[in-house]
Amino acid sequence: MTIDTVKHAETTPDQEQPFRELGLKDDEYARIREILGRRPTDAELAMYSIMWSEHCSYKSSKVFLRKFDESLTDEMRSKMLAGIGENAGVVDIGDGWAITFKVESHNHPSYVEPYQGAATGVGGIVRDIIAMGARPLAVMDSLRFGKADAPDTRRVLPGVVAGVGGYGNCLGLPNIGGEVVFDESYAGNPLVNALCVGVLRTEDLHLAHASGAGNKIILFGARTGLDGIGGVSVLASDTFAGDDGGGKRKKLPAVQVGDPFTEKVLIECCLELFQEGIVVGIQDLGGAGLSCATSELASAGDGGMHVYLERVPLRATGMTPAEILSSESQERMCAVVAPENVDAFMAVCGKWDVIASEIGEVTEGERLVITWNDEVVVDVPPRTVAHEGPVYNRPIERPADQDALVANGPESLARPTEPADVLKTVLTMAASPNLSSRRWVTQQYDRYVRGGTVLAQPSDAGMIRIDEETNRGIALATDCNGRFTKLDPYAGAQLALAEAYRNVSVSGATPIAVSDCLNFGSPEDPAVMWQFERAIQGIIDGCRELGIPVTGGNVSFYNQTGSTAILPTPVIGVLGVIDDVRRRIPTGIGAEAGETLLLLGDTRDEFGGSEWAHHVHGHLGGVPPKVDLARERLLGEVLLAGSRDGMVSAAHDLSDGGLAQALVEACLIGETGARVFLDSEQDAFTQLFSESAGRVLVAVPRSEELRFTDMCTARQLPWRKVGVVDPESESLEFQDLGQLPLGELRAAWEGTLPALFD
Template sequence: MTTTAPHPADTVEQALATPEHPQPYRELGLKDDEYQRIREILGRRPTEAELAMYSVMWSEHCSYKSSKVHLRYFGETTTDEMRARMLAGIGENAGVVDIGDGWAVTFKAESHNHPSYVEPYQGAATGVGGIVRDILAMGARPLAVLDSLRFGPADAPDTRRVLPGVVAGVGGYGNCLGLPNVGGEVVFDPTYAGNPLVNALCVGAMRVEDLHLAHASGVGNKIILFGARTGLDGIGGVSVLASDTFAGEEGGTGRKKLPSVQVGDPFTEKVLIECCLELFGQGLVVGIQDLGGAGLACATSELASAGDGGMRVWLDRVPLRATGMTPAEILSSESQERMCAVVRPADVAAFLAVCAKWDVTATEIGEVTEGDRLVITWHDQVVVDVPPRTVAHEGPVYHRPISRPADQDALLANGPETLPRPSTPDELRDTLLRLVASPNLASRRWVTQQYDRYVRGGTVLAQPADTGMIRIDEETGRGVALATDANGRYCRLDPYTGAQLALAEAYRNVAVSGATPVAVTDCLNFGSPEDPGVMWQFEQAVRGLADGCRELGIPVTGGNVSFYNQTGDTAILPTPVVGVLGVIDDVRRRIPMGIGAEAGETLLLLGETRDEFGGSEWAHVVHNHLGGQPPRVDLAREKLLAEVLVAGSRDGMVSAAHDLSEGGLAQALVESALVGETGARIVLDPDADPFVQLFAESAGRVLVAVPRTEEPRFTDMCTARGLPWRKIGVVDPASRALEIQGVATFGLDELREAWEGTLPALFD
């Protein structure tokens, strides 16, 4: 606890006595009508501490004020059958699903985009730390992380500043926590220059009965803050510390105003994880909330709002690591590695003993009270007296103007059909090598080798596999698979279809591992909500994703919205990142991505190939072109494809599988051969255009390797279920080459040099 003299506070009594005292609400991000509404709620002007709480909790990041009216559509389209496996959904710290045998899995994705541009290492690191605590707050042990990253042009100077720091931050924090990083994406596009996207996903597991929720129930129960001390980091920018007038003079204390980006300590978080799990195991927690965005302002108001009473907090008891902090600063600080728990009085001593065992600072800072007020005192003076729901859950709701962008029709009409296409074998060969080495298709090994993918020993599949897979139960082999996907170019052409294509690809990636897709999380990254064209993109993407989930029969369990991702008038490509969770009853029957070393295995292409190049990598890399229609999406076909793959896995009919997406069949063949370190002979359809066969990006397709003995059984199953298939080649380990008859023969060493050389050349 701090022993410094109390900082003079703006109390509720003073607020009543000075109703016209000027307040810098605009500097804190509040609009005139929002400030007036706060005054109406309170019946007076807010105190400095109250204004700090409302300003951060009513921000776009915390209140979803521009997206709420659209996000409701997820609930409207979720059927009872989809809800049946959900134990917790939208509105909780993370979604939770029942995966059988008494196990529950929780997972969620969140963004840390703007902080990662300002300070790449700490922005990315604390993004990982925050999403891990969301999973921990549900009562689960965090098991693995994934990261979905997007940057400006790969050869741009600022990308060389941002990308290495972000990757180091993701890896440094996750590695220190001992959590494997098993999947994700790295994408480059000019629209992300100045607005990198750093989306982190975490997955954890627990027994069903160990689920915990964020609510403060039981009058007399105690509020305990535990973990790291509270400091000045994470409260710059539009927070209360942005205004010297609001914060007052520093009084010669010599305090340094730290950047708005939080500073993480993964070793403190690792200890906090183990401490929390022991507290859960001993039944010492009634409710729990992590401290992330908006810090104590969020934790106290959300716990009280979700409970059955009020709450009283003694703010001067909060352990500090900076002198002279004001109540507003303490409430708004986003210092990392902190949790807030609701504990029965009889359990406080045992709770504190567990924290002492783990050397975790823990302090009783409040209690649950009767009534419906959140009252916060500072050295016996009331600085906050608010209805907690008005802070946490009843913020502004905007019906932003929506308008289809004026250039949308011209964009769709400017298709790639007239672009020059390669036709000769030499041109096709050069195109394949150029695409394989392009930044968006090249190997991510330079990134993933900085992550520990196998720590804890539960990793079954990891990058460069399509899917990350983790063993949950060592006795039965039950596990989960996760994949994240998005294609901003597709979404720019058609955000409804683009969101469904992202869903379809993540769903397919889970299925090619042999797992059954069961649930979705999302991270919706868009430009300014004040732009009617951006809001049209957002509305269309939400509806596309929700309608797609309903058709596939899997629910959206939670997620994140990130707006204002733009530089000047240039918004990022609309980027709804979709994460799909799958369940597999025994990880030993997983399907690997790389083709194996058994000579003569049959290579089959499942699905249909069409002349679809709108938004494709070929159009982007070769012609710097964006226009036309994205690939069509058939979710009924995706569902059938997943059923066939899961059945093939369960019955031992498939030895390898790789989905087709960006780069088409050519990219899938190269990656399957290089990952498996095995050659193959490919025969294209002589009656179809080889360029279309190799590079089209039609959805709903998978390349599979099938043992010769299983080929009749597998193809009969596909035919019986109405799934198109075509035999396109055989595995040939002895050749050490990928031979595409009529086009070219590529040595594996030649392909590896092209595929793996790009990112090291740019960033080493």
């Protein structure tokens, strides 16, 4: 086997190289040659092509992502221990505790191989959390698929759900929530966004850098194989071609293969290494594998690095240096260790039966040098690989059909007016794929392993206890309505932020930070970049108004088939803290007979992008609901006061499906009936199905009704009594419309997904 070395590259400047096949543009390849002063070796070309891919370099989004950091106020920065650019964001929550969390995509691999694509998405985000020095606590998954009854959805969804559950369950991490959304735009481009949250003491924070000349580079975890070469890094940086006529995609790169049992041991090994204080810096190996880990560690350090590639433990024979550097084999970490601590490091790895190899060292120079059996195959300035890739100012243009889309509002859609038709619509909506129970999905996940779970799906937010002595806890929610973002990317992104913020608030927690996963079509489409830029600005402005920072996240472009892009989908994850999880607010009503049901907020005739328009009429057009972030903050403050003072016994946010869906879910989760009062000044349909934002349904004990409503009035928060809890009833009764038996509602709500996917 002939190896392309630096010496050989210097003497063969005209040798043709497959840079276009690796995703590099002509000018990008020319720039690499300019940086090196020669043509790259095969190994160098592999490194640059991977690290300069859209997925790894953020070359089309950097100019916008910088605005997140620039927009932070001093108050927002004060709680951040690590932010954008690190493996995951970290926030200080007091008493020496810190929380790290991040949401990231694994979209394209999950279409190619649903189980492994989703499983390794979970594994990768968990390693990002480990790399910060934290113990992973829980995971969440935000999933989107094509039409629920489409044949390809029936292929992809079961595998994705099994992959998420299989990997997370084997790790012993509870899955505490997320989303499952169906829309035909995701056909062929499912979104698999995985979130992980971890806890650490503030003094245990670790960052990814290789400092200190003479310090050793140790690769530990699984062996390196051929799986994943050209996987997430390249696959996520290109659109899928059209169908080849046989139902298979033309581009089917390798997808990583996960081993959760290896990762479980790796977690415990890393935590003991951190506890022993024998790690200078650490980096996980996910997308781009060793190419990423070595170049990023060296780039963030204060010197160079020499890596001896033949020392890398392999599980395939005959691998070339380029393949070893490109492999995205899972369950691997790279650590920087002082020479005097190497033996102790190896002893800990030996205790956990984790393979560990010293593969290099930090050097005095400013180069990343990689050798293969004494031959130099890589000699590059590491920053040019990891942090100084191309930066594009892509053309931005408002879509030509945007005005027509907005003008085509839902006002002309036929609305039910007869009582029987309104009640039938309640059932129809409850059984719709986007509103029906997610139990078929979540029953495949272990939601309560480790014993710290306090709330999980179907609650609005997941909640975990992090301190057994004080009962301090955290809450998390992810949200996005891509239809809203399609109609107005700025407002749609803010509505996603508002809903995730509200879902955390209704649990009784205080929102403190954001992680986002921005899923869009091709950045080479000016209309997509207009959506992206407007969504980014919406999130920035929204977070400033709410006073919470974006701590990190992920951008996923090229989510489209041919020229058909997905709905712009900026998934927002919000983290909240709660002083005592024992005062959490449940979602289901029914704690006490005769409890009052109150609707907080204003209901307007807002159906643009609504689930009713989508499911019943197949319509998308108009303007999305109005965003009022000051109202969202006020709602959060009122709910916090209500939970602390024992004034609220249950709360459920209003979003997709409006008040009717919130009532159905609150009754079925709480297993109790209720009587609903309608306002004579507004038609029943609008009251029940409008998706106006900034609204919450709360259950208040009769003894606390006056105190709670007086507080709302004093804070100028609109409220209206909309019903009473009736545990003796087996129906949800609507004034002047009739009643729906709980059994009939449950059959509609719980029957949809099993009928589609069992």
